Amino acid sequence: MANSKNTKLKVSKAENVPAKKKGRKQKTLEESIVEIESKKALIKSIIDNGTWAKLRDIATLIPKTMAEEMGFNHTRLVSKMRIPVNLSAKDVIRMAYYFEVDPQLIFNQLLKDVNSNKELINKLSKFKSIKEIRAKK
Numbered sequence: 001m002a003n004s005k006n007t008k009l010k011v012s013k014a015e016n017v018p019a020k021k022k023g024r025k026q027k028t029l030e031e032s033i034v035e036i037e038s039k040k041a042l043i044k045s046i047i048d049n050g051t052w053a054k055l056r057d058i059a060t061l062i063p064k065t066m067a068e069e070m071g072f073n074h075t076r077l078v079s080k081m082r083i084p085v086n087l088s089a090k091d092v093i094r095m096a097y098y099f100e101v102d103p104q105l106i107f108n109q110l111l112k113d114v115n116s117n118k119e120l121i122n123k124l125s126k127f128k129s130i131k132e133i134r135a136k137k
Helices: 029-049 064-070 074-082 089-099 103-115 118-124 130-135
Strands: none
Touching (some): 029 064, 029 089, 064 074, 089 103, 103 118
């Protein structure tokens, strides 16, 4: 017995025209290269000129493809740049080489970011005494 439910088929208005794809537009390789090079130049300029207040200022400019080129997971890199104490020396040097800037410029900004966060400074400056450590054992 045939199915009594009506089924609707998606048919485009023109016969040989494929249906419109849904979702995010995929960039071509050329578009990605142009975007990366322009943002790379912008970030290099910001770092060289010192026109940034925090590391997170450049984190918003780094697209996923650029992070991947540097060898970082994009989400993890942005997270580290928002809490700069989590950036390792390797991370900073890798970014400096990628953006063709002096690593010291990034380290200086990292230090400014950490020093401006009083809550973080308080956490970093507290140490356990040997008595506390041995009392827990």
